[in-house]
Amino acid sequence: MFSFFERMINPFPPEAPTQPPTGIVAFCRHYTKGIEPYLIVMSLLTAVIAIIEVSLMGFLGQLVDWLSKHEPQSFYNEHKPTLIIMSVLVLFVAPLFIWLHATLVHQTLLGNYPMKIRWLAHRYLLRQSVSFFQDDFAGRVATKVMQTSLAVRESVMKLLDVFMYVLIYFISMLVLVAQADVRLMLPMFVWFLCYIGIQSYFIPRLKRVSTKQADARSVMTGRIVDSYTNINTVKLFAHTDQEAEYAKQSMSGFLDTVYKQMRLATGMISCVQISNYILAFAVSATAIWLWQDSLITVGAIAVAVSLALRLNGMSQWIMWELSSLFENVGAVADGINTLSKPQTIEDKPDAKAIHIDRGEIVFDQVDFGYADHHLVFDKLNLTIKAGEKVGVVGRSGAGKSTLVNLLLRFHEVNSGSIKIDGQDVEQVTQESIRAQIGMVTQDTSLLHRSVRDNILYGRNNASEADLISAAKQAEADEFIRELSDFDGFTGYDAQVGERGVKLSGGQRQRIAIARVLLKDAPILVLDEATSALDSEVEAAIQHSLYKLMDGKTVIAIAHRLSTIAAMDRLIVLDEGKIAEQGTHQELLALGGIYAQLWAHQTGGFIAPDITSTESV
Secondary structure, three states: OHHHHHOOOOOOOOOOOOOOOOOHHHHHHHOOOOOHHHHHHHHHHHHHHHHHHHHHHHHHHHHHHHHHHOOHHHHHHHOHHHHHHHHHHHHHHHHHHHHHHHHHHHHHHOOHHHHHHHHHHHHHHHOOOHHHHHOOOHHHHHHHHHHHHHHHHHHHHHHHHHHHHHHHHHHHHHHHHHHHOHHHHHHHHHHHHHHHHHHHHHHHHHHHHHHHHHHHHHHHHHHHHHHHHOHHHHHHOOOHHHHHHHHHHHHHHHHHHHHHHHHHHHHHHHHHHHHHHHHHHHHHHHHHHHHHOOOOOHHHHHHHHHHHHHHHHHHHHHHHHHHHHHHHHHHHHHHHHHHOOOOOOOOOOOOEOOOOOOOOEEEEEEEEEOOOOOEEEEEEEEEEOOOOEEEEEOOOOOOHHHHHHHHOOOOOOOEEEEEEOOEEHHHEOHHHHHHOEEEEOOOOOEOOOEHHHHHHOOOOOOOHHHHHHHHHHOOOHHHHOOOEOOOOOEHHHOEOOOEOOOOOHHHHHHHHHHHHHHHOOOEEEEEOOOOOOOHHHHHHHHHHHHHHHOOOEEEEEOOOHHHOOOOOEEEEEEOOEEEEEEOHHHHHHHOOHHHHHHHOOEOOEOOOOOOOOOOO
16 A cells, blocks of 8 residues: 555656756746646645544534533434534544545655655766866765755645645634634734734744855865865874864854854744734633623634634744745755756757767867866867877876866867767767776776776676676786675675775776776776886786777876887877877987976976976
8 A cells, every 4th residue: 555655756757857947936846847746635635634623623612512502312313413424524534534645745755755856966966067076065065965855845845735734724713713703703813914924024034044054054064074085184184173173163154053043933932922822812802702792602612712722832833834944945045056057068959979980089179278267278189090099298287187088078178179080079978978988097086885886887787707807907806805894795895985995096096997997998098097006016007008908099198208108109288289299219309398308207207397398
């Protein structure tokens, strides 16, 4: 029975996510598509339950009047039909509607609704550019996804469920009281106007504070997560106290918003409670006055006073629901700033997967600069033939990594084009480009999963034999088999920790190389691929890398020039242009920038104090 209701909403819809709107109402509607029918049914059930509850209150007053007028012997016979109907209502109808409402809310909506939002938001964010994640804390972005999904659910469901109940209940209550005497309704109506006035004053202020509080909470969480993520750096520089102070600043900022929120809450509670006591007095006094003039019955007094006391409890519940609503609305508004950002790099509507047969790469009149207007490339022209091995050299900031990032389409060129086998990278899908390029970077980051999962990231459908073969070629199989973790997993099943922190730099690098070996893409990019390896391991892996390069187009970036000296061609980047190109021997004979870099290397690395020279 429960599983039937749980399957009503698919929490993982297959359709591609689109950019959410930036308005709060439109944003909530965007993530509520497909869920509206269940929310409407929930609201209708809520209305029925409210009417039943007020009807029972009315029957209670009628029952008091009957009991005061009839003898016990004749009571049942005279009111038998009504008593049977009310019994069925109390014992069967009301429980049925309450069960249906509870099941729909808890089984269908509370779990599936926010999960659908998380699923769509996460998939949308995964398609954001690399720079999007570089500009924010990873923990803060994750918090926004989790926090906003719950806030949307609470905002929408409270509006449709809680306030539907309150509206129907209050209207039904006024009608019931007015049937006894319209004057008995007046204190409740005046109270209602005062209650609206109190909420109108406090709620907007609570909303503003809640918005600031949601942002302050995200900043606080982001700072704490940042400290935990970089705990090795914190320990290395002995900055535990500094990190505590860094977090304390954000905690203090968050606490300030809490104090402001609580001051408003105290004021609102006091005003509501005072108005409730005045309501109870006014209804009781009015009811007694009308009874003294024989205008209403004792049963009507019982109903009126009961409803007034019921309003006392309900008003406090409504007050906190309103506070919670606007706190959630504030969280939604804060989440919109992150989740509704447009994707800066998108596939064209008619983009198709790229097909690479040879692997020729052409940079044609490429201009590129970052958002800070720093120009990296100015009319760059570069052709890398199919199967050619090219080494890229240049000082820090010369654009070596940017060259590769543009090829992978992590950034869009300002003008010009980049083509692979004649196909413009802007006209094909991003996923297909990156699927055809294998890359090993200097700063190797592994997923917080097992060694097996990390290597299979290169090719998910690879066999166990292919997996082990790639690890052996990367000189990683031996140390992998000796690994173990705190959960008792060993070898390829051992967890590597967040970003691979349980492994040494050399071990992470070898797993990354194994991953690319398994991927076996036609284009290979090596960005300081062996920088984290000691000389002995590097010498062992170098042979595997050369084997990996066979039949592939290769771009290798290195500060240690000896690692790329044997490439087919070396490109020297300087001030956004190709200053020199040729083989190692040709560039040495040229006596230009490359020759100076080679001559001034100490221990195989480019000296940082080399001054720029004009190209020859």
